[in-house]
Amino acid sequence: MSYIIYAIPFFFLLIAMELVAEYVRKTDYYRTNDAINSLTAGVLSRMVGLLKALVPFALYITLYDNFGLFSLGENIWLGLVAFILYDFCYYWNHRFGHEMSILWAAHVVHHSSEEYNLTTALRQTSGSFLSWIFYLPLAVLGIDPLLLLTVGSLNLIYQFWVHTQHIGKLGWLELVFVTPSNHRAHHAQNQIYIDRNYGGVFIIWDRLFGSFQEELDNERPIFGIRKALHSWNPIFANTHVYQQLIKDSWRTQRWADKLRVWFGRTGWRPADMERNYPLSRVDLTRFEKFEIPLTTLRKLYSLLQHTLTTLVGLLFLLNITNLALNQQLLIIAWVIGASVSVGEILALKLIGWWLEIAKYLLLTTVVITQPIPGWLTITLTIFTILSAIMWRSLKKEHNELSNEKANFVPTS
Numbered sequence: 316m317s318y319i320i321y322a323i324p325f326f327f328l329l330i331a332m333e334l335v336a337e338y339v340r341k342t343d344y345y346r347t348n349d350a351i352n353s354l355t356a357g358v359l360s361r362m363v364g365l366l367k368a369l370v371p372f373a374l375y376i377t378l379y380d381n382f383g384l385f386s387l388g389e390n391i392w393l394g395l396v397a398f399i400l401y402d403f404c405y406y407w408n409h410r411f412g413h414e415m416s417i418l419w420a421a422h423v424v425h426h427s428s429e430e431y432n433l434t435t436a437l438r439q440t441s442g443s444f445l446s447w448i449f450y451l452p453l454a455v456l457g458i459d460p461l462l463l464l465t466v467g468s469l470n471l472i473y474q475f476w477v478h479t480q481h482i483g484k485l486g487w488l489e490l491v492f493v494t495p496s497n498h499r500a501h502h503a504q505n506q507i508y509i510d511r512n513y514g515g516v517f518i519i520w521d522r523l524f525g526s527f528q529e530e531l532d533n534e535r536p537i538f539g540i541r542k543a544l545h546s547w548n549p550i551f552a553n554t555h556v557y558q559q560l561i562k563d564s565w566r567t568q569r570w571a572d573k574l575r576v577w578f579g580r581t582g583w584r585p586a587d588m589e590r591n592y593p594l595s596r597v598d599l600t601r602f603e604k605f606e607i608p609l610t611t612l613r614k615l616y617s618l619l620q621h622t623l624t625t626l627v628g629l630l631f632l633l634n635i636t637n638l639a640l641n642q643q644l645l646i647i648a649w650v651i652g653a654s655v656s657v658g659e660i661l662a663l664k665l666i667g668w669w670l671e672i673a674k675y676l677l678l679t680t681v682v683i684t685q686p687i688p689g690w691l692t693i694t695l696t697i698f699t700i701l702s703a704i705m706w707r708s709l710k711k712e713h714n715e716l717s718n719e720k721a722n723f724v725p726t727s
Contacts, residue, residue, distance in 0.1 A: 354621060358628040414580060417560070426539070431479075481495075484530070563584055567585040607661070
C-alpha cells in the first residue's frame with residue numbers, strides 16, 4: 316500500500332516547524348509566492364498521478380504474474396531487499412531524468428524553485444510518462460505489486476526531510492545516505508554541482524557510479540534551473556521544456572535531429588536551432604531570484620486560495636474510489652484551473668481575476684446543486700465569502716501593483 320496520503324499531515328507539521336526555525340534564526344529561505352507554487356505543483360502531481368499510474372501499474376502486474384522469475388514470500392527481509400532494489404532503480408530513473416531531454420522535461424519541475432526548503436520537496440511533476448519503465452525489472456524479479464507501492468511511498472517520504480537548509484553535514488551518514496547537505500548540492504545550478512547526487516535514500520549509488528559531489532564550503536549552492544521560469548504558473552512549470560522540445564523538433568531541418576532533440580543529452584540542441592533560435596541562460600555571477608512585489612493582503616488572499624485548492628485535492632484523494640471517472644476528471648480540471656488562477660494572481664496578471672470569478676461560480680454551482688456533506692457546504696461558503704471580501708480590496712490595489720510589475724525587469 317501507499318503511505319503518502321497518511322504522511323501529508325506530517326509534511327505540513329514539519330513545514331510549520333521549519334517556518335518557526337526560519338523566524339527564530341532569522342533566515343530567508345521562504346517566499347510566499349515560491350512556496351505556494353511548490354505546494355500547488357504537489358497537489359496537482361498527486362491528483363494527476365493517480366490516473367496516470369493505472370496503465371503502468373496494470374503492465375507491472377502483468378509482468379509480475381506472467382514473467383516473474385522468482386516466487387518470493389512475505390517477510391521483513393524481503394521488504395528490506397525490495398526497498399534497496401527500488402532505490403537502485405530510482406537512482407537510474409533519476410539519473411536519466413537529468414541526462415535525457417524527454418525525461419528532464421518532466422523532472423525539471425522539481426528543480427524549478429529558486430528556494431530550497433521543505434515545500435520544495437512537494438514540487439513534483441504532473442507530466443512524467445516514462446519513469447515507470449525503470450521499475451519493471453522488479454516485476455521480473457518477483458517483487459509483489461503491493462510491496463512495490465509500499466517501498467516506493469517510503470522512498471518518497473524519506474526524500475522529504477532532506478529538502479532543508481537548516482541541517483548541516485551529518486558525519487558518517489553522508490557516506491551512506493542521502494542527506495540535506497548532499498541533496499542541496501543536487502539542487503544547485505552551479506557548474507560543479509550539475510548532474511550529481513541522484514540517490515533517493517542511499518548516496519552509495521552515486522559513489523559507486525561516479526556521480527557524487529560533496530557540498531563545498533566555498534561554493535554556496537545557487538538553487539533553480541539555468542533557463543529560469545520567471546512564472547508562478549504551475550502548468551507552465553510542467554510544460555515549458557516540452558514546449559521547447561516540440562518547437563526544436565518541428566523547426567530543425569535534419570530528420571535525425573528531430574528525434575535526437577527528444578532522446579539526446581539534456582541541453583543539446585541542433586546547430587540550426589542554436590543559430591536561429593538561441594536561448595538565454597542565467598548568468599550566475601549576476602544571479603537574482605525572480606520576484607514580483609506583493610502586499611500582505613495579496614499574500615493572504617493567495618494563501619487562502621491555495622488552502623481551498625489543497626482541501627479539494629485532499630478530499631479527492633480520500634474519496635477517489637467513490638467517484639465516477641467523469642467526476643474525477645471534473646475535479647481535476649477545477650483544481651488545475653484554481654492552481655493556474657492563484658499563480659496568475661501572484662504574477663499580477665488580469666486573467667487571474669477572471670479565473671477567480673469562474674472558479675467561484677463553479678464552486679457555488681456545486682454547493683447549490685450537489686448533495687455534499689453539510690460541513691463541506693459550510694466550509695466552502697466561508698471560503699467564498701472571505702474571498703469575496705478580500706477580492707474587493709485587492710482590486711483597488713491592482714493597478715498600483717501592475718505598474719510596479721511593469722517597471723520590474725528581471726536581471727537573472
